[in-house]
Amino acid sequence: MQWLNVILQGVLIGGLYAMFAAGLSLIFGVMRLVNIAHGDLIVLAAYVSLMATQTFGMDPLSSLLLVVPAMALIGYGLQRGLLNRTLGDDLLPPLLVTFGLSIIIQNGLLELFTADSRKLQAGAIEIQTFQLAQNLWVGAFPLIQFVVAVAVIGGLQLLFYRTALGRALRATSDDQAVAQLMGLDTRHVFAVAMALSLAVIAIAGVFLAVRANFDPAIGPARLIFAFEAVIIGGLGSMWGTLAGGIILGVSQAIGAQIDPGWQLLAGHIVFLTILAVRPQGLFPKVSG
Amino acid sequence: MPDGPLLKITAVDAFYGDFQALFGVSLSVGAGQVVAVIGANGAGKSTLLKCIAGLMHPSRGEILFEGVITTNTPAFEALKRGIALVPEGRRLFPSLTVAEGLMHPSRGEILFEGVITTNTPAFEVLKRGIALVPEGRRLFPSLTVAENLLIGGQSRRPGPWTLARVYELFPVLAERRNLPAPALSGGQQQMAAIGRALMSNPRLLLCDEISLGLAPIVVRDIYARLPQITAEGLSLVIVEQDIVQALRAASHVYCLQEGRVALQGAARDLTREKISAAYFGV
Numbered sequence: 001m002q003w004l005n006v007i008l009q010g011v012l013i014g015g016l017y018a019m020f021a022a023g024l025s026l027i028f029g030v031m032r033l034v035n036i037a038h039g040d041l042i043v044l045a046a047y048v049s050l051m052a053t054q055t056f057g058m059d060p061l062s063s064l065l066l067v068v069p070a071m072a073l074i075g076y077g078l079q080r081g082l083l084n085r086t087l088g089d090d091l092l093p094p095l096l097v098t099f100g101l102s103i104i105i106q107n108g109l110l111e112l113f114t115a116d117s118r119k120l121q122a123g124a125i126e127i128q129t130f131q132l133a134q135n136l137w138v139g140a141f142p143l144i145q146f147v148v149a150v151a152v153i154g155g156l157q158l159l160f161y162r163t164a165l166g167r168a169l170r171a172t173s174d175d176q177a178v179a180q181l182m183g184l185d186t187r188h189v190f191a192v193a194m195a196l197s198l199a200v201i202a203i204a205g206v207f208l209a210v211r212a213n214f215d216p217a218i219g220p221a222r223l224i225f226a227f228e229a230v231i232i233g234g235l236g237s238m239w240g241t242l243a244g245g246i247i248l249g250v251s252q253a254i255g256a257q258i259d260p261g262w263q264l265l266a267g268h269i270v271f272l273t274i275l276a277v278r279p280q281g282l283f284p285k286v287s288g
Numbered sequence: 289m290p291d292g293p294l295l296k297i298t299a300v301d302a303f304y305g306d307f308q309a310l311f312g313v314s315l316s317v318g319a320g321q322v323v324a325v326i327g328a329n330g331a332g333k334s335t336l337l338k339c340i341a342g343l344m345h346p347s348r349g350e351i352l353f354e355g356v357i358t359t360n361t362p363a364f365e366a367l368k369r370g371i372a373l374v375p376e377g378r379r380l381f382p383s384l385t386v387a388e389g390l391m392h393p394s395r396g397e398i399l400f401e402g403v404i405t406t407n408t409p410a411f412e413v414l415k416r417g418i419a420l421v422p423e424g425r426r427l428f429p430s431l432t433v434a435e436n437l438l439i440g441g442q443s444r445r446p447g448p449w450t451l452a453r454v455y456e457l458f459p460v461l462a463e464r465r466n467l468p469a470p471a472l473s474g475g476q477q478q479m480a481a482i483g484r485a486l487m488s489n490p491r492l493l494l495c496d497e498i499s500l501g502l503a504p505i506v507v508r509d510i511y512a513r514l515p516q517i518t519a520e521g522l523s524l525v526i527v528e529q530d531i532v533q534a535l536r537a538a539s540h541v542y543c544l545q546e547g548r549v550a551l552q553g554a555a556r557d558l559t560r561e562k563i564s565a566a567y568f569g570v
């Protein structure tokens with residue numbers, strides 16, 4: 001029962017990792033941009049939520065109403081004002097620019113909020129639990145986090161395959177020049193994709209900030225988790241990304257159960273194993 | 289509406305990097321007219337279409353629509369000046385970084401409905417009523433046939449072309465609407481590419497190498513449906529290596545040779561000898 005509990009907790013944290021990964025996967029899929037600042041943007045969202053809770057006295061989950069649109073707006077502006085200028089045949093400029101952005105965000109946050117660890121307080125919901133079976137408990141907050149993650153992934157999937165916006169995103173991903181011929185302003189399409197990505201990041205950042213301590217320097221490690229979840233799941237598949245997040249979460253939970261020092265190591269080992277055995281990921285997109 | 293041609297291209301020069309692909313090309317298309325542009329490989333036919341569609345930007349020359357000269361936005365003027373001053377400064381133009389090629393028209397203007405479209409991004413050109421059927425079809429492979437058509441109508445102008453009307457023109461597309469685009473045969477893909485362009489309700493349809501890689505019977509089948517398209521008042525510019533089809537479909541023919549107009553005239557006046565001479569430069 002103890003192991004079942006460990007796996008269950010791993011699955012639930014996997015939802016958070018999937019949310020880290022979904023935004024990264026979306027951006028890479030639509031515009032072949034590897035966003036090195038992704039993890040730092042997650043941390044930025046956590047701080048935006050911190051400001052919202054401190055300024056308006058909101059609880060962290062309600063602060064999503066502010067943080068999600070704020071981050072989406074930042075994403076749109078970032079893409080139109082900066083990242084669109086780096087896109088082209090060469091993959092290096094966007095890598096370098098987002099790497100620089102990562103450093104700027106980290107140091108900006110350090111300057112504004114110091115290196116102190118913070119945590120968002122969500123109140124009683126953080127400690128509420130349900131008993132599923134004898135000796136098997138599940139926390140209300142991790143459960144909400146997982147349900148939200150599934151809803152976000154499902155929502156993105158629907159948006160991609162059932163809406164005109166999703167069609168435009170897929171068309172632009174297929175062939176930018178012809179997408180322009182269809183009247184799509186690819187600069188706008190890219191900016192909408194980045195706004196979507198940062199909206200997802202905002203949700204992930206708030207859940208991260210309630211679940212654990214955060215400080216300006218933890219972004220790059222979140223980026224690694226996001227990368228690992230994307231690669232495990234296979235590029236281009238949203239449900240694969242959810243599976244990737246869950247596999248990473250479960251691996252880390254099992255590693256931590258064996259030895260507390262092995263949490264991250266276990267995740268990396270599973271990631272490397274899957275990369276070696278099945279480089280295309282477990283659930284790659286079938287077509288294209 | 290003023291008199292004069294629907295599309296008027298005056299003295300357009302265009303470059304790929306340092307390589308000049310078009311030399312002072314002029315061309316005009318009347319309302320409802322079908323014009324063919326023929327020429328050997330590398331003569332500049334596709335380049336010309338890309339300039340009209342806004343995928344490439346002539347560095348000189350004019351492309352006008354319906355003869356009314358209206359100046360474009362100040363931003364456009366800035367772009368134009370930017371190109372004039374810094375021919376290699378393509379990073380000034382965000383649309384160029386996503387458009388294929390490194391095309392800088394160096395002289396001339398492209399006017400469409402009186403608006404200078406030179407240096408206008410392709411998505412803006414489409415909104416003004418110019419649609420391009422690109423060489424090699426280039427359907428979106430991860431979209432279904434229906435989704436490809438719907439994308440074409442994403443920023444549609446008012447007009448007769450709807451999904452139902454396209455299915456009526458090419459019934460096979462209706463049968464296969466839910467298949468992914470790569471599952472279609474070459475001819476069906478060409479129909480889908482034409483249908484996709486029609487969905488925006490263009491005034492002017494540019495077709496790049498309709499016959500490329502298709503069996504003659506399929507080419508004849510597609511060409512046989514063009515009159516249904518022009519019956520809606522649409523003008524057509526056909527770039528074609530299949531001279532027989534081009535002469536049959538078009539009322540006016542331009543023959544390009546190494547980036548220059550070597551011969552032009554009414555299709556019925558052009559003899560095989562004249563065309564051969566212009567085509568091969570002999």
